[in-house]
Amino acid sequence: KDFARVKDVVEILGVKTSSVISALKKLSKNGLVDYEKYSYIKLTQAGLMQASLLFEKHNSLKTFLEEVLYIESSKAGELAHGLEHHLNQELLTKMEAVTRFFAENPELLKKMQTYVDDYEKDSQGTLDKQKSGKVYRVEAVRGDPELKRRLLSMGVLPGTEISLEAIAPLGDPIEIKVRGYRLSLRKEEARAVVVESI
Template structure:
C-alpha cells in the first residue's frame, strides 16, 4: 500500500535534488545528494528510504537511484514552484540571484496552491512581454559567445529532447548565459535558473534566443 504523498519540506528538498542531479548527470547516487545538500551520508540514507517507501524513487544500497513516474511528477511540481518564486524575486522584485535562490527554497514548500497559480500567471505574462519586446534580436544559442546572455523565444526540438531540456529549466522566457564554448563549438556550457549545464552544439542550434 502506498503511503501518504504528503512530504515534509526536507523530503521535498531531497526529491528535488535527486531530480536536478539526474537531469544534469543522467544518474545519481547517495554521495551525490550528500555533497549537493551538504549533509551527512546517514541523513541521506534515511531520506532515501522514506522516499522509496512512498514509491517516489527506486532505492537500494550501493545502486544508482532512479525515480518512479509518480516521483518525477512530484519533483517537477516542486521544481516548478521553486522556479516561479525565484523568477518573481529576480524579475519583479529585483532581488539578487543568491538571495532569490534562498528565498525560493524557503517558501516553495508552504505557498498555498491558489497563490502559486496566480503568481505563475503573473510571471508568465511578464515572460510574454519580454519575448515580444526582444523578438527582433533573434539568435541561436550555438551562435552566442561566452558571457553573452539571451532569453529563450522558442525551441525547435522534438519529442524527448524538448522534455529533457524542459526538465533542466530551459523553456520559453528562460534567461540563459553562455559560460564556455569548447574549441570546436561542442559542447557549450551554460547557466540557466542558477544551474550549470552542458549542451551539444546541435541542441544549442535549435534554441532560439533574444540577445540581451
C-alpha cells in the first residue's frame, strides 16, 4: 500500500504499541521513515534503500539455509529472521558464493548433503535416548546459545562423566548425577547433550 499504520506493525510483529512508536521515532530521527503521531508511516528514499538491502539479505540467507543446508522453508524463514541482524557483509557474500557454487555443482551438493545426513545419524547418541543405570561421557553440548549456557553452568561439560539415574515414564524429566550432584533435566535439555557410553 506504500504506507502502514502503527496498528499494522503491532499486529504483524506482535509487539506493544509503545515499542512501535519508540522505534518509529528513532527511524524518523535517522531519516528512514516519515512519521507523525496518528498519521501513516511511509518509508523515505533512504528508508526504502535500507529496507531493500535487508530484504535481499533475508532472501540470501533463507536461500542458503534451504538450498545448501536443506532446512524446511518455514523453519529457514524463521532462522533467517533471527540471523540476518548479526551477519556482516563479508559473511553474507561468502554464503551467497557457496549457494551459487552448489547451484552450479549439484553433484557436489548431493555429496555434501549425504555427508551431513551421515554426520547427524552418527551424532544421535544424545542423553535423552540412553538407558538409566549407566555411565556416559559428555562428547558435546549442542542447541541454542541460552540452552547451551544453562547446561554448561550446571556442570554438563564435554569430557565430564554422567550417571543416568532415572528416566520418568514419559521421558521427562531425566535424573542424572554429575560431579557428585543430582540434576533433573528436561527432555529438550537432555537432547542437547551428546554422550558416549563408558
